[in-house]
Amino acid sequence: MSILAIDAGTTGVTAVVVTAEGTIAARGYQEFAQHFPRAGWVEHAPEEIWQATIEATRAALAAYGGDDLRGIGITNQRETVVLWDRETLSSPRRAIVWQDRRTAEICHRMREEGHEERVAELTGLRLDPYFSGTKLSWLREHEPHTWALVESGRYAVGTVDSYLIARMTRGTWHVTDVSNACRTLLFDLTTGDWSDELCALFGVPRDALPDLVPNWGEIGVTDPRVFCGLELPIAGLAGDQQSALFGQTCFEVGESKCTYGTGSFILTNTGSELVRSDAGLLSTAAWRAPDGQITYALEGAIFVTGAAVQWLRDGLQIIGTAAETEAIAATVDDTEGVVFVPALTGLGAPHWDPHARGMIIGLTRGTTRAHIVRATLEAITFEVRDVLDTMGTVESIKVDGGASANDLLCQLQADQVGVPVERPQIVETTALGAAFLAGLGTGLWSSTDQLRETWQLERRFEPATDRARADAAHAQWIRAVERAKAWAE
Template identity: 80%
Template sequence: MSVLAIDAGTTGVTAVVVTEDGAIAAKGYEEFGQHFPRPGWVEHAPEEIWQATLAAARAALAQVDTADLRAVGITNQRETILLWDRETLGSPRRAIVWQDRRTAEICARLKEAGHEARVTELTGLRLDPYFSGTKLMWLAEEEPNTWALVESGRYAVGTVDSYLIARMTRGTYHVTDVSNACRTLLFDLGAGDWSDELCALFDVPRDALPELVPNWGEVATTDPASFLDLSLPIAGVAGDQQSALFGQTCFEPGDAKCTYGTGSFILTNTGTSLERSDAGLLSTAAWRSPAGELTYALEGAIFVTGAAVQWLRDGLQIVGSADETAAIAGTVDSSEGVVFVPALTGLGAPHWDPHARGMIIGITRGTTRAHIVRATLEAIAFEVRDVLETMPNQGAPLRVDGGASANDLLCQLQADQVGLEVQRPRLVETTALGAAFLAGLGTGVWSSTDDLRETWQLDRAFSPAADRSAADAAHARWIDAVERSKGWA
C-alpha cells in the first residue's frame, strides 16, 4: 500500500509516493512562475500551480504501480489566497502570495482603529500583510467588479489546498482544514470555526469560504477525468508547517520542530491547550482529528534564513551554491566578531519589525568571505534560538528538516545555541511526509500515530557543547546587532 502526497510550495510543487514503511518510493517536482507586478507585490497564476501539480504527480506516478495507491494527501503554502469560478474553475486574477506586502497600509489602518487586540484574541495572529484576511480586504477595495462576483456566489475564495481540491474533484468540493483556515484572520481559534465577527470586520462573505473538514479521513474523491485517471480519496490536508510537525511525529505537547526553508518555522505542539504568547509567537491550530479534537501549536515565523544563503550566492556571489557554505565556513573557527542580521524583508518572530533592514557589522581588514558565510549560518542559529527561548519546549530535542538541515555545521551551531540535542531524520522531506501520514492515517494504511512514530528514523543527532559561555557571548553580540537593525526603513 502507498499514498500520493502533493506538496504545493511557494516556488514549485513536489509529489511523492510514500510506502507503508514510511519510505519515499518515487518523487516528481515542477516549478511554476513568480510574478512581481510592483515592488513588494508577489503573485502566482493559479493555472500554473495546477499544471505544476499535474506534472509533478505524473512524474512520480510514472515510477510506481498506481494500483497500490490508497489515498492522496495535500500540503501547501498557507496564507496565499486565490479566487476561482465555481463552474469553470478558471481564476479571474492571479493569487496574492503570503510574501506579498501590499496590504501594509490596510494593516496600519486597522491598528489605528483599535482592532488588533481583538483580532489577536480571536485568531492568535497579528495584523500583518503576511496573513490572508487583509489580502481579501484589498481585493474588495481595489477590484470591486471582481469582488462583486465573490459576493454573488459566483467566485469561491480559498487557500491553495482548497483550490487544488476543487480542481482535482471537478469543482465538487470546496473544503479546507483548520491549519489553513487559522492563517486567514477569519478563524476563531477558541471556537474552532469561521468567525462571523471577523468576516464582518474584513468584509468577507462567509458563504464564499470553504467548508472545514478534519485533517485526516476521507474528505473528497478525485475525479479521474480531472486528475490523471485516478479515483482516490483525498484523505489528508494540512498547511505546510503543520504538515512538517506531523511528518516529524511531534505528537506530544512540548515536541518541537524547525523547518529550514526560504524562511524558517519553529512549531511546538501545545496539545489541546490553546497557549498565548506575549513574546511575538503565533498561536495556531496544528490539526483536528475526525472526532473533532483540536490540537494547537505555538509558531515562530522567521522570514529570512535560506534566503540569506541565496543572497550570498546570487547577490554577493561569494558562494557558488548553498552546499558550499559548510566547507567555506568551516575554514575559520569563528566569525571573528562579524554579525549578519538577515532582516532582508524586515524581522519576523519574535521581533516583528517590518522596518528593520539587513546589516553586517564587525567587519575589519581581516574579514574574509569565510567569516561572512559563517556569520550567515550563525545568524540562522541565533534566529531559531530567539524563537525557542520564548516557547514551552520543556527540554525536548529539536527535530530539524528542510534543505539546510543537511548542513552539519549549521546543525552543530544550532545545538550549541539552543542547548538542546538537534535531531535530523533520514527523510528531510517532512512536509510531504506529513501529508502522506495524514492521508494514510485517514485510510488505514497506518492504524495509529504509534505506527507513524515507528517509521521515523534518525540520521544524526547533534549534542550541544558542555560549556555554553562562547555560545552565550556570541548570542549577546547578535542581540545588540538586531537592536541596531530595527526601524531602519
C-alpha cells in the first residue's frame, strides 16, 4: 500500500509515491514559469501550476505502475495568493507569490498607523510583504473590478493548496489547514480560527476564505474526470515547511530542521505552547490533529537561498545546473574576500528588510566564477546561522531539500554553525511529510512513533573549521548585509 504525495513548490511540482516503509518508489517533476512583471514583483500563473501538477503526477504514476494507492497528501508553497472563479475554476489574474515585495508600502502605512503590535499578538507574524494579507489588501486597492467579484462571492481566495484541491475535486471543496492559514495575517493563533478583526483590518471578506480542516483525515475526494483518473481521498495537507518538519519526524519539543529550497526555513517544534520571539522569529502553527490539538513552532524564514543558485544559472548564466555548484566551488579554497548577499527579494529573518537588495562585494580582477559560486553557497550558510543564533543552543541540525544533497554546502554549514549537520536518506522530506500525514489519515501508519522508525541517517557532517575563522567570515558577512539594507527605499 502506498501514498501519492504532491509537493507544489515555488518553481515546480514534484509528485512522489511513498511506500508503507517510508521509501520513495517513484517520482515525477514538472517546472513552471516564474513571472516578474516589475522589479520586486513575482507571479505564477495558476493554470501553469495545475498543469505542472497533472504532468508530475502522470510521470510518478507511470514510473510506479501499481494500483494500490491509499490516498493523497498535498504540500505547497505558502503565503502565495490565488484567486479563482468558483464555477469555472479559471483564475482572473496570476497568483502573487510569497517572494513578491509590492506591498512594502502597505506594510509601512499599517505600521505607521500602529497596527503591527496587535497583528503580531494575534498572528505571531509581522507586517511584511511576505505574508498573504497585505497581498489581498493590494488587490482590493489596485484591482477593484476583480475584488468586487471576491466580495460578491463569485471568486474564491486561497493559497496554493486550496486552489489545487478545488481543481482536483472540480470545485467541491474549498479548504485549507492551520499551517497555511496561519501565514495569511488573517488567522488567530490562539483561537485556531480566522479572525473577524483581522479580516476587517485587511479588508478581506471572511466568506471568501477556505474552511479550516485538520492536517490529516479525509479532507476531500479527487474527481477522476479531471485528475489523472484517480478517485482517492485527499487525506493529508500542510504548508511546505511544516510538512518538512513532519517529514523529518520532529515530533518532540525542541526538535529542529532546516530545509534548503527556493528559500531556507528553520523550524523548531514548541509543542502545545505558543512561544513568542522578540528576535525576528515567527510563531506559527505546525499542524492540527483531528482532535483539534494544535502543535506550534518557531520559524526563521530566509527568502532566497536555492533561488540564488537558480539566479546564477538563469540570470548570470555562469552555471549550467545547480548540481555543478559543488564541483565549481571546490576548485577554490575560499572566496578571496567576495561576499554575496542574496537579498534578491529583500531580507527575511532575522533582519526583515523588504527594501534590501542583492549585492556582490569584494570583487577584484582576480575574481572568477568559482569565487562567486562559492560565495553563494557560503551566503546560504551565513543566512542559516543568522537564524540559529537567535534560537539559542542547538545540538544538531536535520537538513533536507534539494540543496542538502550538496556535500560542500552541508560541510560549510556545519563549519559555520559549529554543530553537526544530519542529512537523512530521503531529502525530499517536504513531500515525505505530506505522505506521512496522508498515511495517518488513511490508516497506513498508526502513529507518529511508527513514522519515526522510518527516518534513516544518510550522512553526518561534523564541524571541521576553527571557530575564530568561522566567526571572522560571519562578521564580514554581517558588514555586507548592513550595506545591502534599505537599498530600494
